[in-house]
Amino acid sequence: MLSVLRLGRGACRRTGGRAAAAVRSRGGLLGQVRLASCLLQELRERYLDAVSVTFGARCVQADWRQSGSGGQEVCRLTFQQQSGSSSSSSSTGSTTSTISVTASSSSSSSSSSSEAVTEWVEESSFVIGADGAGSSLRAAMETSSSTPFSVKRFPDKNTIVYRTIPLFWPKELATSRPGDVNYSARTKSGINLDCLPTKEGPFIGVMLYKPGDKRIAALKTDEDVRALFQEHFPAFLPAVREVDLQRFADKPDCSLPTFSYAGPVLHYGHSTVLVGDAIHTVKPYFGQGVNSAFEDVAVLEKALDETDDDAGAAVRRYSQLRAKDAEALVVLSHSLDGGFTTFVGPLILDSMLHKLAPKIFSPNIIASLQNEAWSFAQIRARKRWDRALQVGLLAAVGVVLLRMAAALLGLASKLLGRVGAV
Ligand SMILES: Cc1cc2nc3c(=O)[nH]c(=O)nc-3n(C[C@H](O)[C@H](O)[C@H](O)COP(=O)(O)OP(=O)(O)OC[C@H]3O[C@@H](n4cnc5c(N)ncnc54)[C@H](O)[C@@H]3O)c2cc1C
Structure with missing residues (x-):
């Protein structure tokens, strides 16, 4: 994942009394890690009494059932966390058990190591799923027969992969380059380079190309990478550090997400909604991923306001307000993905x-x-x-x-x- 996000549609701000984000200005750049730490700080400073944060936990299953005498619907999420991951505060009201699983070692496919995994179940009458393009919650909603929820996935006709490399402009060149602009080098070779600025100084170079590109696959040494830059992006070579040349050669290709959207509803029953990439996944060319996720949050806040925080009514209202936009964003972006x-x-x-x-x-x-x-x-x-x-x-x-x-x-x-x- 990149560490910089282009914001094609705006930036976040606080609205009303909620920690919601909305979209109100024309473009900008946000460091992804900065954004995450800013949100975390906001949570800790303002909502620690109401929110517990757990790192390194993975939702592996979701189901829904009626609870108590009132028969209120609750969403049950099963989480797993490998030993060594941390949690900022303990989860209350959950059932915890420790199990042991065998995980493949990354160094060799034949060897394996045993790691302790903690598994527990969280139950809630209101769940917001923001678990991205590979959402587990969305998968559970898709397989449930008691909702019209479905996911439309577009075949990827223009598959592009990428590798990143940090770019440190030497001082004498940096002065002639504004640090808050992103550069794009388009070549006839089919290999392109996007350069995204960061607040910390270096740019993030993103080299984009077709999967299996022989020129990229042939990169073995730092000299190979230098020669590639020399041939296709000579203007950027002064910004590449020696140490990053070999790292670039050793990197695997990363895939861009493929287009998909959820609909015609974005909720399950009375308890569960999805936001962000889980309901609209687009390729990042137009910087709409984060902005549209912020907008989802703003729309959900509106739905909660309109329904006096009645979760059941709010999730339905959210679907009414947002499903068409989720579809439109993906259909529009997909229609542009062809050159x-x-x-x-x-x-x-x-x-x-x-x-x-x-x-x-x-x-x-x-x-x-x-x-x-x-x-x-x-x-x-x-x-x-x-x-x-x-x-x-x-x-x-x-x-x-x-x-x-x-x-x-x-x-x-x-x-x-x-x-x-x-
Ligand atoms: C290479 C690349 C470049 C991009 N550049 C831009 C850009 O410049 N501008 C822009 O606006 N957008 C960009 N995007 C898109 C942007 O990153 C996403 O649209 C945005 O992050 C979506 O936010 P999200 O919260 O829905 O999902 P994510 O940011 O993907 O967050 C999902 C979170 O859920 C966690 N998670 C996933 N599965 C589980 C599970 N089962 N259990 C528990 N947790 C889980 C993940 O670890 C992650 O922390 C880019 C995407 C890529 C891949």
Whole structure:
């Protein structure tokens, strides 16, 4: 995972009395670790009496049942934690048992080591699942037959993998490069480099390429990496430290997430909702992942406010408010994932037409996504309308041209007829 997040749609702020995040400004960059530690600090300072934080625990199973005489629905989450992981405070009201499992050793596939794993169950009448693109909670909701919840997964037609490398600009070069801008080097070779700034100083270079790229697979030594940079990104070579060349060669390829969205509801029963990548996973090109996750939180807060914190009503309201946007974000992003014809071409066309007729054609997709006044569903509808207008416009221009051509031909044949008669 990268350590810097591009925010294409805004930044977080506190809203009302809740520790919610909302989206309100145009773009920016956040260090991922900084964001996590900031949220953790907020939790510790303000909500320690209400929240316990456990690190290194994995939810391995979820199910739902009625509890007590009132028959209130509770979500039961089974967690596992390997020994050595820490917890900032003990979980109250949970059932804990210690079991032992055998885990494969990372150094050799044939050897194995036994590690103690603690397993326990947490029960709650309100669960917010934010466990990302590989969400266990989502998997449990998907397999349950008592909800219309489902997940649409798009086949990846444009698979891209990446490796990262830190870039330290020498002082004499750093002054000519603003530290808060991200750079992108696009080459005809099919290997591209994105450089994301960090508050700490170094940029994070993200090299993107197709899986199995022979030039990347052939990297074995620091010299190989230097030669690759020399050939494709010579301007960036002064920022690469010697020590990172070999590390880059040794790194495995990392995969970008594939497109998927959940719907038509984003909740289960009366107790459980999903937010973030668990309901809308997109590739990170447009910096929408974190922003849209923040928006989910803001929408959930709105739903809780509207329903006076009635969990059952709030989760249903949240689905009503957010499911269409989750779908629209993914469908829109997926439609752009193809190169010139699906992304650059429409971007240029939309920009030109918007400039010519701003009241008729909406801004290009990137500018539209950055406009937090529009929901993703509204942007999707506007873009459909734009496309329909563009097709209509092209058809009208085509008809006019055809008529002009026919008229010219008619005129030409008349003239030729007269000349022949003379
Ligand atoms: C290479 C890359 C670059 C990206 N760049 C950007 C960017 O520049 N800008 C941007 O906006 N977005 C970017 N994204 C997307 C962004 O990281 C995600 O959209 C965002 O982190 C989603 O937040 P989340 O909380 O839903 O999921 P995550 O951030 O993935 O968090 C999920 C958390 O749940 C934990 N978890 C997972 N499974 C379990 C389980 N079973 N039990 C317990 N815990 C579990 C994980 O350990 C993790 O801590 C990028 C993604 C990638 C892969």
